[in-house]
Amino acid sequence: MRDSQITVNGQLRDCGGAGPHTRLLDWLRTQGLTGAKEGCAEGECGACAVLLARPDGADRSRWTSINACLPPALAFDGQEIVTAEGLGTAPGPCAEEALHPVQREMADRGGAQCGYCTPGFICSMAAEYYRPERNAAGSGAAQTGTAVAGEEHATDHESGPNGFDLHALSGNLCRCTGYRPIRDAAYALGSPDGSDPLLVRQGGPAPAARPTQKTVDGARFIRPSGMEELFALLEQNPEAKLVAGATDLGVEVNLRHTRPPLTLAIDRLEPLRVLDVGSDRISIGAALSLTEIDRGLAGRVPLLSQLFPQFASPLIRNTASLGGNLATGSPIGDSAPALLALDASVVLASAGGEREVPLAEYFIGYRQSVKKPGELLREVWIPLPLAENTAFYKIAKRRFDDISSVAVAFAMQLDGGTVSSIRIGVGGVAATPIRATGTEQALAGQPWTAETAEAAAAVMSAEGTPIDDLRASARYRSAMLGQAMLKFYAETASAVEVAR
Amino acid sequence: MKSLADRPVNPVVGVTVPHESAALHVTGTALYTDDLIVGRQNVLHAWPVQAPHAHAVVTSLRTEPALQVPGVVRVLSGADVPGVNDAGTKHDEPLFPTEVMYYGHAVCWVLGETPEAARLGAEAVDVSYDPLPSLLTLTEAIEAECFQGLQPTLSRGDADAALEGAVHRFTGEIEYGGQEHFYLETHASFAYVDEGGQIFVHSSTQHPSETQEIVAHVLGRHNHDVTVQCLRMGGGFGGKEMQPHGFGAVAALGAVLTGRPVRLRLNRTQDITMTGKRHPFHARWEAGFDQDGRIQALKATLTSDGGWSLDLSEPVLTRALCHVDNSYWIPNVHVDGRIAKTNKTSQTAFRGFGGPQGMFLIEEILGRAAPLLGLEPGELRQRNLYVPGQTTPYGQPVRHAERLHAIWQTLLERSDVVRRREDIDAFNARHPHNRRALAITPVKFGISFNLTAFNQAGALVHVYKDGSILINHGGTEMGQGLHTKMRQVAATALGVPLDFIRLAPTRTDKVPNTSATAASSGADLNGGAIKDACEQISARLAEVAARKMNIHPDDVRFANGKVTGIGFHDRDIAFADLANDAYFQRIPLWAAGYYRTSGLHWDSARMQGEPFKYFAYGAAVSEVEVDGFTGAYRQLRTDIVHDVGDSLSPLIDLGQIEGGFVQGAGWLTLEELRWDESDGEHRGRLATQSASTYKLPSFSEMPEEFNVHLFEQATESGVVYGSKAVGEPPLMLAFSVREALRQAVAAFGAGDRPVELASPATPEAVFWAIQAARETTSKAYDGGARVGDESSPSSVSTAAG
Numbered sequence A: 001m002r003d004s005q006i007t008v009n010g011q012l013r014d015c016g017g018a019g020p021h022t023r024l025l026d027w028l029r030t031q032g033l034t035g036a037k038e039g040c041a042e043g044e045c046g047a048c049a050v051l052l053a054r055p056d057g058a059d060r061s062r063w064t065s066i067n068a069c070l071p072p073a074l075a076f077d078g079q080e081i082v083t084a085e086g087l088g089t090a091p092g093p094c095a096e097e098a099l100h101p102v103q104r105e106m107a108d109r110g111g112a113q114c115g116y117c118t119p120g121f122i123c124s125m126a127a128e129y130y131r132p133e134r135n136a137a138g139s140g141a142a143q144t145g146t147a148v149a150g151e152e153h154a155t156d157h158e159s160g161p162n163g164f165d166l167h168a169l170s171g172n173l174c175r176c177t178g179y180r181p182i183r184d185a186a187y188a189l190g191s192p193d194g195s196d197p198l199l200v201r202q203g204g205p206a207p208a209a210r211p212t213q214k215t216v217d218g219a220r221f222i223r224p225s226g227m228e229e230l231f232a233l234l235e236q237n238p239e240a241k242l243v244a245g246a247t248d249l250g251v252e253v254n255l256r257h258t259r260p261p262l263t264l265a266i267d268r269l270e271p272l273r274v275l276d277v278g279s280d281r282i283s284i285g286a287a288l289s290l291t292e293i294d295r296g297l298a299g300r301v302p303l304l305s306q307l308f309p310q311f312a313s314p315l316i317r318n319t320a321s322l323g324g325n326l327a328t329g330s331p332i333g334d335s336a337p338a339l340l341a342l343d344a345s346v347v348l349a350s351a352g353g354e355r356e357v358p359l360a361e362y363f364i365g366y367r368q369s370v371k372k373p374g375e376l377l378r379e380v381w382i383p384l385p386l387a388e389n390t391a392f393y394k395i396a397k398r399r400f401d402d403i404s405s406v407a408v409a410f411a412m413q414l415d416g417g418t419v420s421s422i423r424i425g426v427g428g429v430a431a432t433p434i435r436a437t438g439t440e441q442a443l444a445g446q447p448w449t450a451e452t453a454e455a456a457a458a459v460m461s462a463e464g465t466p467i468d469d470l471r472a473s474a475r476y477r478s479a480m481l482g483q484a485m486l487k488f489y490a491e492t493a494s495a496v497e498v499a500r
Numbered sequence B: 001m002k003s004l005a006d007r008p009v010n011p012v013v014g015v016t017v018p019h020e021s022a023a024l025h026v027t028g029t030a031l032y033t034d035d036l037i038v039g040r041q042n043v044l045h046a047w048p049v050q051a052p053h054a055h056a057v058v059t060s061l062r063t064e065p066a067l068q069v070p071g072v073v074r075v076l077s078g079a080d081v082p083g084v085n086d087a088g089t090k091h092d093e094p095l096f097p098t099e100v101m102y103y104g105h106a107v108c109w110v111l112g113e114t115p116e117a118a119r120l121g122a123e124a125v126d127v128s129y130d131p132l133p134s135l136l137t138l139t140e141a142i143e144a145e146c147f148q149g150l151q152p153t154l155s156r157g158d159a160d161a162a163l164e165g166a167v168h169r170f171t172g173e174i175e176y177g178g179q180e181h182f183y184l185e186t187h188a189s190f191a192y193v194d195e196g197g198q199i200f201v202h203s204s205t206q207h208p209s210e211t212q213e214i215v216a217h218v219l220g221r222h223n224h225d226v227t228v229q230c231l232r233m234g235g236g237f238g239g240k241e242m243q244p245h246g247f248g249a250v251a252a253l254g255a256v257l258t259g260r261p262v263r264l265r266l267n268r269t270q271d272i273t274m275t276g277k278r279h280p281f282h283a284r285w286e287a288g289f290d291q292d293g294r295i296q297a298l299k300a301t302l303t304s305d306g307g308w309s310l311d312l313s314e315p316v317l318t319r320a321l322c323h324v325d326n327s328y329w330i331p332n333v334h335v336d337g338r339i340a341k342t343n344k345t346s347q348t349a350f351r352g353f354g355g356p357q358g359m360f361l362i363e364e365i366l367g368r369a370a371p372l373l374g375l376e377p378g379e380l381r382q383r384n385l386y387v388p389g390q391t392t393p394y395g396q397p398v399r400h401a402e403r404l405h406a407i408w409q410t411l412l413e414r415s416d417v418v419r420r421r422e423d424i425d426a427f428n429a430r431h432p433h434n435r436r437a438l439a440i441t442p443v444k445f446g447i448s449f450n451l452t453a454f455n456q457a458g459a460l461v462h463v464y465k466d467g468s469i470l471i472n473h474g475g476t477e478m479g480q481g482l483h484t485k486m487r488q489v490a491a492t493a494l495g496v497p498l499d500f501i502r503l504a505p506t507r508t509d510k511v512p513n514t515s516a517t518a519a520s521s522g523a524d525l526n527g528g529a530i531k532d533a534c535e536q537i538s539a540r541l542a543e544v545a546a547r548k549m550n551i552h553p554d555d556v557r558f559a560n561g562k563v564t565g566i567g568f569h570d571r572d573i574a575f576a577d578l579a580n581d582a583y584f585q586r587i588p589l590w591a592a593g594y595y596r597t598s599g600l601h602w603d604s605a606r607m608q609g610e611p612f613k614y615f616a617y618g619a620a621v622s623e624v625e626v627d628g629f630t631g632a633y634r635q636l637r638t639d640i641v642h643d644v645g646d647s648l649s650p651l652i653d654l655g656q657i658e659g660g661f662v663q664g665a666g667w668l669t670l671e672e673l674r675w676d677e678s679d680g681e682h683r684g685r686l687a688t689q690s691a692s693t694y695k696l697p698s699f700s701e702m703p704e705e706f707n708v709h710l711f712e713q714a715t716e717s718g719v720v721y722g723s724k725a726v727g728e729p730p731l732m733l734a735f736s737v738r739e740a741l742r743q744a745v746a747a748f749g750a751g752d753r754p755v756e757l758a759s760p761a762t763p764e765a766v767f768w769a770i771q772a773a774r775e776t777t778s779k780a781y782d783g784g785a786r787v788g789d790e791s792s793p794s795s796v797s798t799a800a801g
Helices: A024-030 A101-108 A118-129 A132-138 A180-187 A197-202 A227-236 A249-255 A290-297 A302-310 A322-328 A335-341 A437-443 A450-461 A474-499 B022-026 B033-037 B115-124 B138-143 B159-165 B208-219 B244-258 B268-274 B313-321 B355-373 B377-384 B401-414 B417-430 B482-494 B522-549 B575-584 B650-669 B729-746 B763-778
Strands: A005-008 A011-014 A049-056 A060-067 A080-082 A212-216 A219-223 A241-243 A262-265 A275-277 A281-285 A345-350 A353-358 A363-365 A376-383 A389-395 A406-415 A418-427 B044-050 B056-062 B072-076 B106-112 B126-131 B153-156 B168-176 B188-193 B199-203 B226-230 B262-265 B281-289 B295-305 B332-340 B434-447 B456-463 B469-473 B501-503 B556-559 B562-565 B590-596 B601-603 B608-610 B614-627 B633-642 B705-710
Touching: A049 A118, A049 A197, A060 A118, A060 A197, A101 A118, A101 A180, A101 B022, A118 A180, A118 B022, A180 B650, A227 A262, A227 A345, A227 A376, A241 A322, A275 A290, A290 A302, A290 A322, A302 A335, A302 A389, A302 A406, A322 A335, A322 A376, A335 A389, A335 A406, A335 A418, A389 A474, A406 A474, A418 A437, A437 A450, A450 A474, A474 B763, B033 B188, B033 B199, B033 B262, B044 B072, B044 B115, B044 B244, B044 B268, B056 B106, B072 B115, B072 B244, B106 B115, B106 B244, B138 B281, B138 B295, B138 B332, B159 B281, B159 B295, B159 B332, B168 B355, B188 B244, B199 B208, B199 B244, B208 B226, B208 B244, B244 B262, B281 B355, B295 B313, B295 B355, B313 B332, B313 B355, B355 B377, B355 B434, B355 B729, B377 B434, B401 B417, B401 B434, B401 B614, B401 B633, B401 B705, B417 B434, B417 B614, B434 B633, B434 B729, B456 B522, B469 B482, B469 B522, B482 B501, B482 B522, B522 B556, B522 B562, B522 B575, B522 B590, B562 B575, B614 B729, B633 B650, B633 B729, B650 B705, B650 B729, B729 B763
Parallel strands: A005 A080, A219 A262, A241 A262, B044 B262, B199 B226, B295 B332, B469 B501, B633 B705
Antiparallel strands: A005 A011, A049 A060, A049 A080, A212 A219, A275 A281, A281 A376, A345 A353, A345 A376, A389 A406, A406 A418, B044 B106, B056 B126, B072 B106, B153 B332, B168 B281, B188 B199, B188 B262, B281 B295, B434 B614, B456 B469, B456 B590, B556 B562, B601 B608, B614 B633
């Protein structure tokens, strides 16, 4: 069988030495590319970030920043990767004049102190530098390598005058600078020159996925060629680990040293990458990345638009899938509360057929679901029309890139000032994500007033069975449920006020 | 003799230049210790066997099962140590312990052909333990009176009598948390044996000489048998001052015993569970004020949590006591210090080195007392600032105290505080669920190692015949820009452009017996040594030039790579030509430089003396907005005016100020170490042992508007080119964030009651403080503080605890 190959910084490299559990990061480092670093090995710090050419429609590609510490190198068979070493025309020592604009701004403005996190920042920043929407909006005023006073861009503390979205860097941690110079470097960037090779590359399609099979010491990595092969493999190996971005499995492999005997990569199977807005429902393929979903929905589901920026970091969202988040079944996964509020259901598929399961019936215990061995979470369905009033509240220590202590999603329909329907999804207060059914019942048919909200908040504080842990106390979690209700009221009441 | 502080015309110091490795950093080509193994053959990988007990005796250790694992080459244990089984300087840190002192303590190390083989080998090592009772929390240790090391007392005047006579008197008690360094680069060592039996250790260490000494004594060899090099570190922050030694020793021992290169790199979980952190502190205090809010007396007991071994706990405690005054005149002081011994990681140096924990106390007192004294907290602080002529409680004159007032005024003006207070009041009136507040706090931080002997440094400067210059010094680069500053110092001292100067990695065979790059002193000490070396060379070159130009050597001038005579306008010699001439005249073109800080003395028994060369000053105003529903907050704006003397390198200093501030804010608001304090089987286990559970500041914690101004006309006489140290002092500017949060919380209530705020002030802690503020407001509170009144003592640990 042919060996796997990955194009790194324009050079085709043999990936033969990598086993099923060799992470992309470690493989890159054995290639002498030590710019990407391991800072945490769990996708939190971004020191390992690299750029990957991902599809942007059928004809174009887009440089997408990902954490190299989580996915196996074999997942990139046939793919194209750029590291910090590969940016600029002649990178390396004594080549200051040849620095890439992103590198130049970071170097000149003091964006690097110890430099350890810097290559990762460079890659995250470069992904945003090349983001087509940023450049489309900012064109006209754009000049390579100089500050742009693009009037098209709203500037606030999270986006620059050049359209740079600061959230693009929220998955990268720096312990030295305090971030200000990094932000200034990002906001000083112009738009890429038309002849910029990485910009030009975005004009062509991403490399096709390549079926891959590799066995080392009894452990197998397989990227099946299609659904038929996938279902056959699943039937024979019901315990196989399915991965899209491997953002969860990667943590298991790195921190808990699990070594699954069979890993099946499904992220490029087209039947799992559907995004369809129909008349009575939205269908979302399980293997789409959260970033692709966010872009594809283009704000059509406000609750999800509110959720996505708070979900981990772009480095994670760029590969993590909705299917993976639900299949993992973590009680603190952020997507489940929102999808519960949206009354979503999931489609479970196997060689034997398909079934639709309401998400509210999907979770049955701590990291357990009704999904049977051999079954695959194929799609998520969100029924239409959507409720008019929605909100997502994530209670965490940090506003960016954190894990919820409590997550609460509301979807409410008012009819003449009365609650005609409400669904509340909650994470972090039980062994599974739950619906706050007691609170929903208390609210149904009630006038949407401060008194109602306060009474509902009292009910809501008693939902679930929260525990004390390192993120928060049980008492705080309970309090936050009630507070989320009060906050939801305060925000919707003022919205109603404005509407009048 | 030129003064240390004087700058020549057009100096290279003071010019804004990027970090000397910036181009390498941004292209991913800067190498760190663990990058050096790429391409090396035969490298072995080390993996620790970590004990799953907070306290236990190792009753048996069977390594045979590990040796059965494919790829395992050797297991290192205490029996293998040819020298002393000790990884510290206090002789209380066995490298291979027979008594486990904390959960995660490494009892032996496995060497494997791959990291995976070493890990599986470590899993296979069969260790039996006999568990012992353990002490985990400060409260437990204080109750058990389990202390270690010195118990110093800082005293001036008569605190008891002054408290008796004070118009207002308050007491309190608070416990405040530690901090994980979370340098992005975890601990790493790479050791091999040279031909001739010389042991070479690459180590991510702030203290190469001490790493060398520990490696040598573990191996039973002389210091000259061991060379330690630190190319650069991916962050240090004090965490690599004492902690790297044992890891270097394990790698070196493995290299000696196997004859193969050994790489030891901790993963994040190993690093965070095995290495020391900032000391948590407990404080019990009583303070007295006069009718105008002037502090009359402070009486306190500060207890630090030293963890399992002494490490640097004594000097950390000393510095804490020497900073309880922060920037304030306190006529009567009595503070007792103690170090608790607990079954946790050995707490160690962390940027500020006890200074932040000492200052925490007085800022806590002022923040809580202000509403009871009826004073705006900023006004209360300003009233108590030192004035010229006053001395610290340990007897050191507060030189340049007038700078505190000048900084304060400059800051108030630059940050537009008066108008913004009005804006804040208006905002708060309009928003029922959110509160904004701003707070201003000062910093005065003593510069020099408390221990006088450490205040020395060496350097080695070579001028080659072509005029190119190679400098070496004893300081290490951890991102703070020391090497950048040292190149600027050398270029200034030799009168050449910056690109004449190349800096070679820090190595113990170039400059011996160095001090740790710590205590913010790296630039002061090593800069002094480099300047000395350069001036020796330039004095010799001046003689060569003088002969050539027929003038007196004193009249020779070096500038911008040219050598000329005073007043000359048409004649000069290229520096390179002069170097070449000197060589042919057999004039030595290299020099060893040396510097010792003069005028220091410290009596640790009496806790009196002048341990510091000078004080670094600064002040910050921070504005926050707090969400009343959740306790979550945003840092809207921070303004800083900070005194770096005459900056050696403005971009570097700016980076230190901003980075220090954000790191301090992380300590005070976000970063939370949680241990399993239950009596269950994982008692003593660190629960926050990864990036997903231990949260350091991200972009969302940076002040949305961040203005830093370097205090002007600030020449510090007696320091290299008039500069001041900058590494640590700005961290403590972050008290402005904590105090702003306190004031925002108060604004949810009537604002006339003291706010008790746990530390770190996480959103949860802030939420509970808001709830308390709302409650005390809804209950009728009778009366303010009068003579003899005492606010209720508070016992605050982490609210979530």
